[in-house]
Structure formats: C-alpha cells, structure tokens
Amino acid sequence: MAGSNSPKGIKFLVDFGPLVVFFIAYKTAGLMQATIALIIATVIALGIGYVATRRVALMPLITAVVVIIFGGLTLWFNDGIFIKMKPTIVQGIFALLLFGGLVLKRPTLQYVMGDALQLTDTGWRILTLRFALFFTAMAILNEVVWRNVSEDLWIDFKVFGILGLTVLFSLSQMPLMKRHMIETDEVA
Numbered sequence: 167m168a169g170s171n172s173p174k175g176i177k178f179l180v181d182f183g184p185l186v187v188f189f190i191a192y193k194t195a196g197l198m199q200a201t202i203a204l205i206i207a208t209v210i211a212l213g214i215g216y217v218a219t220r221r222v223a224l225m226p227l228i229t230a231v232v233v234i235i236f237g238g239l240t241l242w243f244n245d246g247i248f249i250k251m252k253p254t255i256v257q258g259i260f261a262l263l264l265f266g267g268l269v270l271k272r273p274t275l276q277y278v279m280g281d282a283l284q285l286t287d288t289g290w291r292i293l294t295l296r297f298a299l300f301f302t303a304m305a306i307l308n309e310v311v312w313r314n315v316s317e318d319l320w321i322d323f324k325v326f327g328i329l330g331l332t333v334l335f336s337l338s339q340m341p342l343m344k345r346h347m348i349e350t351d352e353v354a
Contacts, residue, residue, distance in 0.1 A: 179228050180215040181330075184208040184233070189325045197246045197317065204249075205237040224258065224278055230254050239291020250312040253324060257305035264298035293339060300335050304328060 187207035192200035208230045211218050216222050239248035267274030273290040275297055284292065308328070312320045 176215055176218040177223075180211040180223070183211045185329070189321065192321050197249065198241060198244065201246075201249050201345045205234055206245070208233045214263050228259055229265075246317060251306075251321060254305045254312075255326060256320060257301045257308065261298050261301035261305065264294050264301065268294055268298065276319060284348040285343065285345065286346045286348060289296045289342065292342060292346070296328040296342070300332075304331065307331075 172312075176331050184204055184207035185353040188200050188204040191203035195203075212222065212226055212230045215226060232252055236248045236252040236255065240246060263274050268291065273294040275285075276285070276290045308324075311327070314322070
C-alpha cells in the first residue's frame with residue numbers, strides 16, 4: 167500500500183541509507199569493508215529510488231558516481247584518502263552546479279527540488295546562492311577535518327557533523343522560504 171509518504175520514505179532511504187550502512191560497517195569491520203558496503207548500498211539505493219519513482223534524481227546520481235569512483239580508488243590503492251576526499255568532491259560538484267545555474271540564470275536548486283517548493287524567482291536565486299556557498303564551505307570543512315583528525319573522528323564528522331550541519335543550515339533557510347513562498351492560489 168503506497169501512500170503519499172512512500173516517495174518521501176524512498177527519498178530518505180536513497181539519501182541516508184548508504185551513509186548508515188557505511189557507518190555501521192566502519193564501526194564493525196573497518197574502512198575498506200565500509201567502503202565496499204557503501205558502494206553496494208549506494209547502487210542498491212539508487213536502484214530502489216528508480217524503481218519507486220521511475221526516474222533517477224540528479225543529486226543521488228552524482229553522489230553514486232563519485233562514491234563508485236572514489237570508493238573504487240580507495241579499494242584499488244588500499245588507501246582511505248580517496249574515500250575521505252569523496253565528501254569534498256560531492257559538495258564541490260553541488261556548489262559548482264548551483265553557481266553555474268545562477269550564472270546561466272537557471273537556479274539549479276529549483277530544478278532539483280521540483281514541485282516540493284514553490285518560490286518566487288528572487289527566492290530561488292537567493293536560496294540557490296546560499297546553498298552554493300554552504301556546499302563550498304562544507305567542501306572546505308571536510309578537507310580541514312579529514313586532514314587534521316583521526317580516521318575515527320573523521321567518520322563521526324562525516325556521518326553526524328556533515329548531516330547535522332546540513333539539517334541546521336536547511337532549517338535556517340525557512341524564514342527565507344516563507345518570505346518568498348508562492349501561495350497555491352497564486353499558482354492556479
């Protein structure tokens with residue numbers, strides 16, 4: 167019985183399932199086994215997302231490609247540096263896509279979020295700029311953290327820090343979204 171919450175549950179699984187699998191595998195078996203688990207979980211999550219929605223969302227697809235490439239390099243060279251760089255690369259790609267959309271006057275965030283949010287053009291531009299700057303800061307922060315702390319601490323930062331900061335940042339954007347929200351009667 168697929169209700170209206172089904173796509174949200176699938177989105178959550180696709181977005182966070184591989185991260186949970188990575189964390190558990192790391193804590194129980196180490197970085198190399200966690201990397202294998204992450205690659206497999208990411209491919210499975212992407213497949214589940216496709217089966218459920220009949221489309222592949224852009225952000226999970228980009229993440230999957232980077233996971234496969236950098237996870238593969240981690241395993242091939244038996245060196246954790248590649249998987250530690252993965253969040254930097256993903257955040258950097260997201261930032262570049264968002265900045266590029268702004269330059270081309272096509273706020274990429276509006277495309278990614280689809281019908282989930284109806285904002286004015288100004289609202290989309292501001293929100294896109296803020297997220298582009300946020301992703302840039304997160305890429306830099308990941309570089310600083312993985313290069314200066316232990317692997318265990320970096321794993322905790324990757325799972326809880328990046329996720330927590332992303333949630334907090336997203337919540338901090340609510341006033342902007344409310345200010346620029348288009349009411350449904352305005353759309354009709």
